[in-house]
Amino acid sequence: MRRAASAASGPEPAPVDGSTTETHAIRRYLLPSETCAIAVRRHWAIIIGPLAITVSGIAFLALLLWYFTSANLIVRYGVWPVGTGLLLWCSGHILTWRNDYFIxxxxxxxxxxxxxxxxxxxxxxxxxxxxxxxxxxxxxxLGHGTFVMESAGQDQPLKEVEFVPRPDAVYLKVCDQLFGPNVD
Known part of the structure; x- marks a missing residue:
């Protein structure tokens, strides 16, 4: 029964040279007849902004706690929910980045x-x-770039893809898929 289910879903994509993601993470996006050329997670620089805001916010909250005396209950108890909110917000950005794939x-x-x-x-x-x-x-x-793709249609969702890691290698791999490996 298990063998029949795996055969019905098609062959598992093989690991790809230059890919930075696990095969099982991208398998759900591939058709059974497709071969994956490259699959990468977007560059970690995409989370620099949220990390900087969170660190700055936590530092400011720590300064508030230090500056105001412990008698000021509004500051003392108001800092914790704000700090927790900042950490949850930043965690959401990190988890979103961990689940973004360019294939x-x-x-x-x-x-x-x-x-x-x-x-x-x-x-x-x-x-x-x-x-x-x-x-x-x-x-x-930092080692990332922005891909710009044009197609015949007016509105295309993949016009620009930002924070692509190792753009030189990814560009060559995409060109290899577009034009074939034996292009002069």
């Missing part, structure tokens, strides 16, 4: 985002008319 297969480009509300955007490789990527100075320093 390139032999048939399409997929961006899966979200933690509670999941959003999966897809662009068939045959629809891609132009593709480029750019790297800001910060992106060059």
């Amino acid at each position: 390139v297969t032999d048939k399409r480009i997929i961006l899966a985002t979200g933690l509670i509300g999941r959003r999966v955007n897809m662009l068939p490789l045959t629809q891609v008319t132009d593709m480029s990527y750019r790297r800001s100075p910060g992106g060059r320093l």
